[in-house]
Amino acid sequence: MSDRIRCAIVGSGNIGTDLMYKLRRSAVLELGAMIGIDPASEGLARARDLGILTSAGGAEWLLERAADFAIVFEATTARVHRAAAPRYAEAGLKAIDLTPAKVGPNVVPTVNLEVALDNPNVNMITCGGQATTPIVAAVGAVAEVPYAEIVSTVASVSAGPGTRQNIDEFTKTTATALEEVGGARVGKAIMILNPADPPIIMRNTVFCALAEGFDEATVAKAILDIVDQVHGYVPGYRLTSDPVFDAGPFHTPGGTAPARVVALLEVEGAGDYFPAYAGNLDIMTAAATRVGEAMARHMLGSGR
């Protein structure tokens, strides 16, 4: 299949398994292997059932056959990825990192996809980062944003032990992405876990402080447009209401601002492997797929 780029997933847990279903639908990526470390893992069993080549040999297995693959999706842990990243690069494999390892620059499909083309390794930030940075960047493109703040609330059952034990990692990584990718002068992120049963759909609220000179209609349109774009690869991504504008002044850590805009977002998952409430996990795998496809198109040299 010369018109598709071969890729592999390393990590057969929840994220890797959900990603598998999304990559199988891609027109430009061919999922050549699903790799784990536990032969009994459910992810590997599901891959075998779908006729995908599997291995429990971890990154070593992939590195021995690196020539057969062009892109690797890392869905293990930060520690595993930090160790593997230089070896992938040496073997000529482009890496899309879904762990918090932060080896490569942050990438968000609707904002800075080009970094995925120029770098051997890119990082997918956090679920909250994928859900909120596009809004901050869109507002920042038409107004000055001295301060951006996001509140990300996910169902308790959708937050695994990795997230729970490293909740500071989530808030700090997301806040940095609001600044570096979103363009806010100062960013802050808050994460809340909600144990309600039935589980709640992922919610994100984005507050952008607005400096003097913004045009309300232009800012509102920028938000609606970017939501449409993200909706293109995460069908359950939507605003629960029109953007809300409030008059200040607001004394934010990025300076005093005369106004703010609030975007209230809901992210329902596609239900590929995770239940639909887990939009937080879905947006990560959907965004990673989008990044992989951009890399593949670039490699194929076509503008499709």
Add this chain to the structure above:
Amino acid sequence: MSAFRLTDSTLRDGSHALAHQFTEEQVRAVVRGLDAAGVPVIEVSHGDGLGGSSFNYGFSHTSELTLLHTAVAEVRHAKIAVLMLPGIGVKEDLAAAAEIGASVARIATHCTEADIAPQHIALAKELGMEAVGFLMMSHMIGPDELLEQAKLMESYGADCVYVVDSAGAMTIDDARRRVATLKTGLGCQVGVHAHNNLSLAVANSMAAYEEGVDQIDGCTTGLGAGAGNCPTEILVAAFEKTGVPTGVDPFAVMDVAEEVVRPLRPLQGVIDRDGLLLGYAGIYGSFLLHAKRAALRFGVDSKDILLELGRRKVVGGQEDMIIDVAVELERRAAEAMAHRTQDR
């Protein structure tokens, strides 16, 4: 000599009631009065804990670290405590507070989510602080489930775990059973933090004492989130009258309440319909003032906002949902109006 340890949270939970506008001068006066009255622990932080200054919870008038400096400089006997909610504050905030001189770290999670706190409790111990686990909204789960979560906190190194009635929703029996279960099942100390929505904060704290509780929270005049906290001066008076020593001078703490704290919010202590509703429906107390403001902003009823928040099972920290609910109620009202116009 005291039968339990009192922590006064006027300068932390009370921050909610003042929309986080405490000044250095106010902090100095409150700390001076409480310290002289013999209150052994004084908590100072943004109402939502370290790092709470934000759009979502309200920006602090004066940085909490500045206020902590002020409190540490003023205090002579009492320990200074801070509150921190993982997901809102980060470990660096805790380290900064310890550096300034805070010596008690209270690490708060929703009552079912204790396992987001191990790193923060461990850091508090590393920093040489006393670590307290704070299980918010404890009314939402039963005593046995609460004990499991409390045991997690204890296993991370907590010196004390609190039953926290953030919504002021507990009856006397609710508080008693939870404290008794934790006292039986834990090796560490147990605390109780009551709110007054059902007018039971003092009674619940006294019932907790009968079950052997080691630490009790209050706020002078009850200054705090929602309908307010357990009023420190009333708690002290009631215990002293029962013959239970508090270590606090009842007349001195009455004076602080009346002369220093009361003027900040003269109507504190009045339990209005919204405050009662929070306790009756079991909704997070800190939502109260945000809901009242949203009601004015969007022209809807604060009572309807609070009830809808309860229906959606939001938890502490989800203040952003107040805007979401208010916008939806405004839209529903507009639609109903349009229908009526069409029908005519």
